[in-house]
Amino acid sequence: MSDFFHMGGFGVYIWSAMATALVLMLMEPMVLAMKRRSVLADIKRIKRLEERKNRKQ
Amino acid sequence: MNFYPLAGKLIPIFWLLAIVLIGIGLYWGFFKTADILNDQKQYYRIIFVHVASAWMAMWLYGVMVAWAMIGLIFNTRLSYMMASATAVTGTVMTIIALITGAIWGKTSWGTWWDWDPKLTTFLILLFIYIGYLALQSAIDDTRRSDKASALLSLVGLAIVPVIYYAVNCPDPNECASLHQESSLKRVESNILIGMLVTSLGFWAYSFATILMRARNIILERERNTTWVSNLDEVKK
Numbered sequence: 001m002s003d004f005f006h007m008g009g010f011g012v013y014i015w016s017a018m019a020t021a022l023v024l025m026l027m028e029p030m031v032l033a034m035k036r037r038s039v040l041a042d043i044k045r046i047k048r049l050e051e052r053k054n055r056k057q
Numbered sequence: 058m059n060f061y062p063l064a065g066k067l068i069p070i071f072w073l074l075a076i077v078l079i080g081i082g083l084y085w086g087f088f089k090t091a092d093i094l095n096d097q098k099q100y101y102r103i104i105f106v107h108v109a110s111a112w113m114a115m116w117l118y119g120v121m122v123a124w125a126m127i128g129l130i131f132n133t134r135l136s137y138m139m140a141s142a143t144a145v146t147g148t149v150m151t152i153i154a155l156i157t158g159a160i161w162g163k164t165s166w167g168t169w170w171d172w173d174p175k176l177t178t179f180l181i182l183l184f185i186y187i188g189y190l191a192l193q194s195a196i197d198d199t200r201r202s203d204k205a206s207a208l209l210s211l212v213g214l215a216i217v218p219v220i221y222y223a224v225n226c227p228d229p230n231e232c233a234s235l236h237q238e239s240s241l242k243r244v245e246s247n248i249l250i251g252m253l254v255t256s257l258g259f260w261a262y263s264f265a266t267i268l269m270r271a272r273n274i275i276l277e278r279e280r281n282t283t284w285v286s287n288l289d290e291v292k293k
Contacts, residue, residue, distance in 0.1 A: 008092060010100040013164045017157040018083075021106040025262060028149050032269040039276045043291055046280070 060135060061275055061288075064268040071265035078258030082109075086251030094245065100164035103157050104248065109256040111154035113263055114182065115217055117147035121189075122214050125207035137203035138278070140210065141193055142270040146263050148186040155179060166235050174223035175236035178216060185213035199278065 007014050086105040094101050124140035127133060158176070159169045170176065189206050196202035224236050244252070279285050286292075 007099040007102070010098060010164055013100050013160050014102050017103040017106060017160045020156045021110065021153045024149055024153055028146070028266050029269065032266060032273060035273050036269070036276070039273055040290055043276065043280050043285065047286055047291065
């Protein structure tokens with residue numbers, strides 16, 4: 001098993017390349033999910049404000 | 058907007074495909090291949106993420122230009138939204154290709170970077186992607202920013218064949234480069250399987266993230282429409 005991670009002395013290079021791809025490809029969908037939540041929250045807030053305004057009139 | 062709910066249904070399917078395909082591709086690449094390949098030692102295994110991301114970076118540029126062209130010709134809003142949704146994933150893929158390429162270069166050529174034609178043109182691709190995104194965010198009016206960035210993407214398309222011919226040029230004396238030719242025919246079959254399956258996984262990943270981003274852009278741009286305020290996720 002440790003041979004596998006060692007990769008004939010190139011483990012640091014191979015695993016850091018894999019980690020770069022993994023980190024970026026996890027970050028992108030996480031950012032997108034956060035963005036979705038904030039956009040939806042904005043839309044809901046504006047909708048509530050408008051409903052309140054309409055009731056007063 | 059029929060696209061919005063359809064995209065919502067497709068996203069989990071593409072995520073599943075991406076995880077399964079990248080899993081199989083990397084398993085194959087790490088366990089079914091020889092440790093030493095001609096003059097390359099274990100470090101050649103970086104190929105599985107390097108080639109997959111580099112292919113996607115170039116392919117997505119083409120996809121982005123196609124959407125931009127459709128937008129320019131038919132003036133359809135959704136195609137512009139798809140073009141800008143594609144640009145960010147393309148940028149991420151270009152960054153992955155450049156970083157993994159630098160690491161591979163360090164092990165194989167002994168240097169992180171060289172102003173070799175392939176590497177240089179790929180760096181320019183990154184700058185074009187960034188230019189597209191910067192231009193789009195610099196113009197407040199959506200319709201104008203869509204059109205301007207679509208034109209920029211069209212001009213930038215010239216770099217894609219240059220990247221390809223930077224290593225596959227007809228006369229090797231005219232373009233000496235460190236970067237090896239893209240020679241699918243010469244690649245050993247187990248490595249090829251790992252490479253192709255991982256690339257398919259990256260393709261599914263791109264679909265998933267582009268659809269997620271497209272949905273975000275649609276919500277942002279159409280926030281004042283009745284169909285958005287009638288969405289289940291807004292009513293809750």
